Amino acid sequence: MKRIFLIVLDSFGIGYAADAEAFGDKGSNTLEAIKKSAYFKADNMASLGLFNIDKNGGGLNTVGAYGRLCELSCGKDTTIGHWEIAGIVSQNPLPTYPNGFDDKDLAEFSKRCGRRVLCNKPYSGTQVILDYGREHIETGALIVYTSADSVFQIAAHEDIVPIEKLYEYCEIAREIFPVGRVIARPFMGEHPNFTRTANRHDFSLAPPKKTMLDYLHNAGYDTPSVGKIYDIFDGQGVSSRNPTKSNADGMAKTLEYLDTDFNGLCFVNLVDFDSLWGHRNDVEGYAKGISEFDAWLPSFTEKMREDDLLIITADHGCDPSTPSTDHSREDVPLLIYGKGVKNVNLGTRKGFCDIAKTVCDIFGVDNDLEGDSFKELIL
Secondary structure, three states, X not given: OOEXXXXXXXXXXXXXXXXXXXXXXXXXXXXXXXXXXXXXXXHHHHHOOHHHOOOOOOOOOOOOEEEEEXXXXXXXXXXXXXXXXXXXXXXXXXXOOXXXXXXXXXXXXXXXXXXXXXXXXXXXXXXXXXXXXXXXXXXXXXXXXXXOOOEEEEEEEOOOOOHHHHHHHHHHHHHHOOOOEXXXXXXXXXXXXXXXXXXXXXXXXXXXXXXXXXXXXXXXXXXXXXXXXXXXXXXXXXXEEXXXXXXXXXXXXXXXHOOOOOOEEEEEEEOHHHHHHHOOOOHHHHHHHHHHHHHHHHHHHOOOOOOEEEEEEOOOEOOOOOOOOOOEOEOEEEXXXXXXXXXXXXXXXXXXXXXXXXXXXXXXXXXXXXXXXXXXXXX
């Protein structure tokens, strides 16, 4: 293989994990939740084996390889999930703040920014700007909030806090708070009709050790990214950054890479499933989003070269049908397609990290990543 395209459908879980009860997520199943929608249509992913995966049904004629991946890391967030996909198993969860951030640290943040802070508690991203947006506009104070994940989020109106200044505040927060991600959440509009803009930006912790991106990049392979991959890995091992404004933008940019003569891994994240629909308990929107991706798939697979490989997976779940608006501890799909890929059921595999081990194995790159390669099973 000369090129591998690894697409992460952010939060597309396929059923609660064996240890889901410890995370408060027993019964969660993102796929089953959206299958009930009249808008759900996934014929192309079905042909790749989505519904033949262990516990998902079976009996359909398929092409390519498919399987179920169980997370080994202690967490259910974007950072931990992507790090494991890239070969790092995290034994300890990143810190969360169910009661808000420490007063002393928050005072230091406020002092360095020169602005007061509003909220400081777990909150829905859309609700927080509705509840605090007017006061923010009147006072210039920053809306700081978190969630069940390890995040420090700053919401600010773009007319009150210019984008670059908001990013500067995020850099300050990155130095103070040991969260997985500091996230800029700009918005526009007038109360109560506020809308979040596409200028979101994630400031992540650097991975604690080398990932598959580092090993590939150091071996001379190209490692372009699409979506928030660059942010998640703090740029480590990424050869080029291509931020996106939506799933549609991400799919278009991924398609463009099929016409690009590179040698290596194109790592893609499509975030709308999580940010727009999963966290907002929007079953219909999620179903439409999956249907749109599924409809796009043939335009990609039909243009793939003989030495191209496509891997589709996810980083966690976010069941939009449960009372919770947070991520859910779920297994994720593994769908693999290419001209030379065997039609095989890979069963249930322990570790998202098997992807990283396989990618490096295919390119013949030595590494000490965690996981077991399934190269010999699919090629």
